[in-house]
Amino acid sequence: AQTVTQxxxxxxVQEAETVTLSCTYDTSExxxxxxxxxxxxxxxxxLVIRQEAYKQQNATENRFSVNFQxxxxxxxxxxxxxxxxxxxxxxxxxxxxxxxxxxFGTGTSLTVIx
Amino acid sequence: NAGVTxxxxxxxxxxxxxxxxxxxxxxxxxxxxxxxxxPGMGLRLIYYSASEGTTDKGEVPNGYNVSRLNKxxxxxxxxxxxxxxxSVYFCASRRQLETGSSTFGSGTRLTVV
Numbered sequence: 001a002q003t004v005t006q007x008x009x010x011x012x013v014q015e016a017e018t019v020t021l022s023c024t025y026d027t028s029e030x031x032x033x034x035x036x037x038x039x040x041x042x043x044x045x046x047l048v049i050r051q052e053a054y055k056q057q058n059a060t061e062n063r064f065s066v067n068f069q070x071x072x073x074x075x076x077x078x079x080x081x082x083x084x085x086x087x088x089x090x091x092x093x094x095x096x097x098x099x100x101x102x103x104f105g106t107g108t109s110l111t112v113i114x
Numbered sequence: 115n116a117g118v119t120x121x122x123x124x125x126x127x128x129x130x131x132x133x134x135x136x137x138x139x140x141x142x143x144x145x146x147x148x149x150x151x152x153p154g155m156g157l158r159l160i161y162y163s164a165s166e167g168t169t170d171k172g173e174v175p176n177g178y179n180v181s182r183l184n185k186x187x188x189x190x191x192x193x194x195x196x197x198x199x200x201s202v203y204f205c206a207s208r209r210q211l212e213t214g215s216s217t218f219g220s221g222t223r224l225t226v227v
Contacts, residue, residue, distance in 0.1 A: 006156075042220070047217075100164050101159055102147070
């Protein structure tokens with residue numbers, strides 16, 4: 001089974017600064033999808049950004065961008081101009097191209113300091 | 115659109131009791147999933163249904179059963195609840211041909227005492 005590792009249980013960032021959350025994964029598949037989900041205290045899982053492995057260009061969504069390194073099996077999330085509303089648990093997730101299963105990391109709790 | 119709706123949002127059970135968690139989606143998605151979330155463990159897949167009429171085990175299926183009642187609804191049943199099943203349960207759905215992301219419900223916090 002694929003594994004997803006988030007090695008940073010907790011991170012903090014000053015408001016308006018930039019923070020990078022790390023994620024590595026293990027797979028033997030060549031095509032797959034990677035995701036970052038945000039879970040605020042409301043518990044709702046919210047999709048932040050997705051990356052298709054066959055695309056070399058890193059995905060970007062407003063202040064959120066990824067650094068996708070396929071050979072290194074690394075998928076980090078960069079949050080620019082951090083805002084108080086960014087405080088949440090962030091989960092990295094993997095899904096194969098054909099299969100139906102998502103594999104999630106254990107999460108990184110992000111605190112934004114005013 | 116309501117998206118994915120889970121009921122109830124909170125539940126306390128005694129050991130040995132049974133209950134069914136309900137999930138419904140109104141996005142015409144083919145695949146539906148049940149996850150549990152425990153501290154330090156991330157989300158783990160319990161069961162999923164790739165399409166109406168099919169169900170498959172995920173990573174942690176023991177102690178659970180599911181029913182894909184129709185395309186909209188996917189229920190999770192605990193026949194004899196155990197304290198180890200205390201967790202937050204999430205239902206999710208995904209359109210088969212979409213690029214891959216899932217839409218999640220808001221979760222059910224279940225406590226088994």
